[in-house]
């Protein structure tokens with residue numbers, strides 16, 4: 001490492017608590033200010049601990065891709081999530097993570113995911129069938145139900161509307177780790193109401209997964225269906241995965257895949273509700289591509305829909321930041337960062353950085369059309385490098401299927417706040433309902 005490198009600049013904040021107050025007041029503004037007033041690799045302090053924001057695309061690429069082996073998920077995350085998913089993909093590091101990723105990856109190949117599209121479509125249709133011309137819909141609530149239902153069917157092969165154990169556990173886990181609430185910083189061992197509920201619902205979910213896995217094992221492989229649970233059961237039988245790894249990965253998929261996808265859909269609908277011209281374009285596309293209900297073969301052809309989703313995820317990344325810990329001294333953008341430092345990679349501040357995005361606050365799906373002239377890691381809603389989101393394709397397929405199903409039947413306009421307050425919860429959540437008013441299409445097919 002060269003002798004000229006220095007520690008990244010940044011505000012020092014108050015003694016002991018450092019920048020904790022600024023951070024918790026408005027975390028989004030805090031990272032944008034660090035970016036603009038200090039540097040795209042900048043330091044800050046939380047309760048006496050040094051942390052670094054990494055908001056330069058080249059440095060993000062270095063952390064996630066080029067030098068990824070120099071970074072781990074970090075002790076806090078590993079400790080917090082140990083009980084729920086300590087042996088799963090999201091939390092493990094090193095060889096254990098690598099082995100699991102290699103094992104589980106085929107379950108997320110396109111051909112396999114294509115078989116889930118009919119379930120995704122059926123679920124979306126059930127959602128839309130309950131809607132009526134002129135009705136006002138709370139988008140976030142409806143999308144949370146829809147994505148829960150899809151995960152229930154495709155992961156576990158169960159109908160969560162009839163068996164609440166999965167949705168209740170998902171809710172309890174997200175509440176327990178809601179980083180906008182003080183309780184998320186309390187240790188699991190404290191018998192707070194949130195902790196007790198979390199423990200109870202997690203136990204119930206883990207027992208449920210074990211029992212379901214046992215039932216699958218008792219069936220002949222050809223009768224098991226092709227949900228993710230059956231695939232993982234096959235891996236356990238081949239001794240490629242332990243039962244504990246199977247269980248923790250089922251919880252992981254639920255935790256990582258439910259709210260994120262619901263929010264991706266919510267923000268896409270928010271953007272579309274404010275841009276009737278884009279809605280019309282997507283309807284034209286859906287009508288031209290889909291001959292009747294949407295199929296797996298249709299999805300790659302829904303290109304404009306893809307760009308609209310891309311742009312919504314740029315403006316409102318459901319995962320608005322995530323962490324790494326340096327396992328050795330590293331150099332990023334000419335700054336020296338000591339081993340053990342917590343790094344935060346803030347999608348929010350990078351996706352809205354005027355250095356890479358012209359008029360960054362504007363909704364413009366055309367940014368994603370054709371060759372783009374910006375660094376690759378100026379956009380990373382699904383992370384990057386070998387640890388990029390394994391569910392990315394699943395989420396994109398689901399979002400397209402749900403959007404196409406809605407757009408075939410309805411146009412809609414926004415009746416709630418066009419600029420809703422957002423909270424830095426586990427994911428980027430609206431702090432108020434996002435509501436659309438439905439108008440049945442006169443020309444609706446089918």
Ligand code: HEM
Pocket residue numbers: 089090091101252253254256257258260261264317318319322323380381382383384386387388389390391392394395
């Ligand atoms: C719009 C929806 C989604 C978004 C925005 C999203 C975002 C992300 C991001 C940013 C990461 C990287 C975290 C890190 O590197 O620390 C990640 C990892 C992960 N996601 Fe997603 N995700 C979504 C949907 C899903 C779905 C549907 C599933 C599963 C069915 C899923 C499962 C996972 C898993 C297992 C990991 C950890 C991968 C590993 O470390 O190897 N995600 N996701």
